[in-house]
Amino acid sequence: MKETKIFLILLAVFLTAYFVPFSQPAVQSAIVEAFLMLQEYARLHVLSCLVPAFFIAGAISVFIRKESVIRYLGPRAPRLLSYGVASVSGAILAVCSCTVLPLFAGIYARGAGIGPATVFLYSGPAINVLAIIMTAKVLGAKIGLARVIGAVGFSVAIGLLMQIIFREHDDKVRNGAEFAGEGAADRPLWKTALPIGAMVGILVFMNWAKSDPSVKAWYAVYRAKWILTAAFGAALVWMIAGWFTKDELKEWTSSTWAFAKQILPLLLGGVMLAGFLLGRPGHEGIFPSSVVAGLVGGNGLLANLFASVSGALMYFATLTEVPILQGLLGSGMGQGPALALLLAGPALSLPSMIVIGRIMGTKKTLVYIALVVVTATLAGLLFGAWTH
Numbered sequence: 001m002k003e004t005k006i007f008l009i010l011l012a013v014f015l016t017a018y019f020v021p022f023s024q025p026a027v028q029s030a031i032v033e034a035f036l037m038l039q040e041y042a043r044l045h046v047l048s049c050l051v052p053a054f055f056i057a058g059a060i061s062v063f064i065r066k067e068s069v070i071r072y073l074g075p076r077a078p079r080l081l082s083y084g085v086a087s088v089s090g091a092i093l094a095v096c097s098c099t100v101l102p103l104f105a106g107i108y109a110r111g112a113g114i115g116p117a118t119v120f121l122y123s124g125p126a127i128n129v130l131a132i133i134m135t136a137k138v139l140g141a142k143i144g145l146a147r148v149i150g151a152v153g154f155s156v157a158i159g160l161l162m163q164i165i166f167r168e169h170d171d172k173v174r175n176g177a178e179f180a181g182e183g184a185a186d187r188p189l190w191k192t193a194l195p196i197g198a199m200v201g202i203l204v205f206m207n208w209a210k211s212d213p214s215v216k217a218w219y220a221v222y223r224a225k226w227i228l229t230a231a232f233g234a235a236l237v238w239m240i241a242g243w244f245t246k247d248e249l250k251e252w253t254s255s256t257w258a259f260a261k262q263i264l265p266l267l268l269g270g271v272m273l274a275g276f277l278l279g280r281p282g283h284e285g286i287f288p289s290s291v292v293a294g295l296v297g298g299n300g301l302l303a304n305l306f307a308s309v310s311g312a313l314m315y316f317a318t319l320t321e322v323p324i325l326q327g328l329l330g331s332g333m334g335q336g337p338a339l340a341l342l343l344a345g346p347a348l349s350l351p352s353m354i355v356i357g358r359i360m361g362t363k364k365t366l367v368y369i370a371l372v373v374v375t376a377t378l379a380g381l382l383f384g385a386w387t388h
Contacts, residue, residue, distance in 0.1 A: 030276045030286040037275025037315075038268060049099040050264070052203040056196060057106035058256030062248070063192045064110060073112035073120075075163075086116040087123045087155055096316065096346070098267055099203075100124035101355045102259050108359060115163030118368055119155050121356070126151040126347040134322045135342065137212065139329065142387060143339055150343045150379045158371045166364055195239045201232035263355050270351025274315045277350070296328065299336035299384025301377070307337035308376040311345030312353075312369065321345050336384020344376035 021027055060069075073082050104121045112120075132151075136144025205221070205228040213219045221228070240249070279285030296307045316324070325338050348369065357365040 026286065029284060030279070033279045033283055033285050034272040034276035036283075037280050038272045040280060041268070041271045041315075045096070045099065048206050049096065049203070050102065050267075052199055052206070053099050053102040054256045054260050054263075055252075056199045056203065057102035057259045058252050058254075059192075059196050059199065060103070060106035061109060061255045061259075062252050063196075069107055069110040069112055073107060073116040075113040075115075077113070077116075079115075079160075082113060082116040083119050083156055083159060086112075086119040086159070087127065087152070089120060089123075096125055096349075098271075098315070098349065098352050098355075099207075101263055101267070101352060101359070104356075105259055105263065105359050113163060114166045114360075114364070115159040117159075117360075118162045119159035121368075122158055122347050122372070123151070123155040126155060126343065131322065131346070133218070134212070137214075138322050138326055139338070143335065143342070143383070146339050146379070146383050147342050150339065150376075151347075154343060154372075154375045154379070158368070158375065161371055162364070162368060165367055191239075191243050195236060195243070198232045198236040198239065202229055202236065205229045205232065262358065266354045266358055267351050270349070270354040271315060274313065274350040278310075278314050294332075296337040296341075297332045297334060299334040299381070299387075301381060303334055303337045304340045304377045304380035304384065305373070307333075307340040307380060308344040308373045311341035311343075311376070312348040312373055313350045314345055315349040315351055316345050334384055335387040336380035336382075338380075339383045340376045340380030343379055344372055348372055 022031075071077060072085050100121060103124070104117060107120060108117045132144055132148050135147050205225045208218075208222050208225045210219075210222050244252075275285060277285050277287060296303050296310075321342060325333070325341065328341075329335075329338055353365065353369060356368065360368075
């Protein structure tokens with residue numbers, strides 16, 4: 001199998017070198033876009049988003065007992081509890097589709113049920129309170145309300161459908177529950193929860209986006225973001241120094257590095273591929289944005305489906321989807337496709353698809369992607385018919 005993979009990689013490199021017309025200006029421009037998007041992602045997201053997320057995932061893997069994850073997010077947990085915990089946890093983080101991946105990998109590896117795990121995966125990027133407020137202010141109250149209802153409702157619906165379709169995953173978790181006691185057994189729960197909470201605080205406030213000054217509470221947090229980040233950082237350093245042994249820190253670092261090795265190469269490669277195909281916001285990839293804008297006019301099935309698929313492939317940093325959609329609506333995009341893109345875009349991206357496939361397998365990933373695209377398309381059709 002390893003030799004086959006090497007052969008396929010060599011074959012792909014050869015065919016790319018042989019057939020791609022690198023002398024064409026459009027191809028050259030798309031290649032430049034790929035590297036510029038990678039640079040932008042590295043500068044804006046790796047240190048401030050991914051690195052804290054990797055450390056949180058590593059801490060979950062090492063210090064949180066598997067039985068605790070199974071109790072609250074496992075297949076035996078009451079659905080109201082497990083789905084509620086997953087959706088609220090994801091919404092509090094309010095991260096992009098790529099930053100949520102290490103955290104998803106952490107809870108998935110510790111025995112979370114497939115349903116709650118995918119609720120967490122969807123809700124983190126999709127149920128972003130500030131983004132929903134901005135959507136309502138910039139794009140209108142109707143689409144803002146529709147985004148709230150769609151994001152919350154679909155996160156649960158997709159999780160339930162994944163749980164029904166992949167019951168065998170949850171059966172394996174149930175059968176392995178009696179072996180779920182590994183972890184830092186002698187560490188009090190609060191000594192695990194507080195450091196992870198401090199890291200979540202660092203992740204949330206370091207990436208707190210600037211909002212309209214009229215949204216006073218969010219703008220006040222934005223102005224104090226670095227003070228809050230520093231406070232959480234100081235608290236984390238104090239707790240690490242006083243509560244953790246060298247062996248525990250070594251194990252934590254090792255687990256964090258394992259997640260980074262698994263996720264980061266695929267993620268960066270996916271970012272480059274997305275940049276090549278679609279370009280950065282406001283710039284052209286190999287597919288011209290004018291073509292995309294032309295295909296999402298009106299509120300028909302094809303327009304909504306195309307908006308869902310293209311949104312699922314594009315990478316949206318937190319809050320960037322709102323100004324992008326404002327421009328597309330000005331170019332003739334229908335209200336239905338706009339909602340479809342809002343529901344599919346932040347929750348998925350080409351880079352995240354690649355990594356999700358590595359974490360939970362090709363079959364589960366394809367079903368998850370299909371559910372996101374189909375539900376977003378249906379929501380767009382209904383909203384377009386309502387607003388037409």
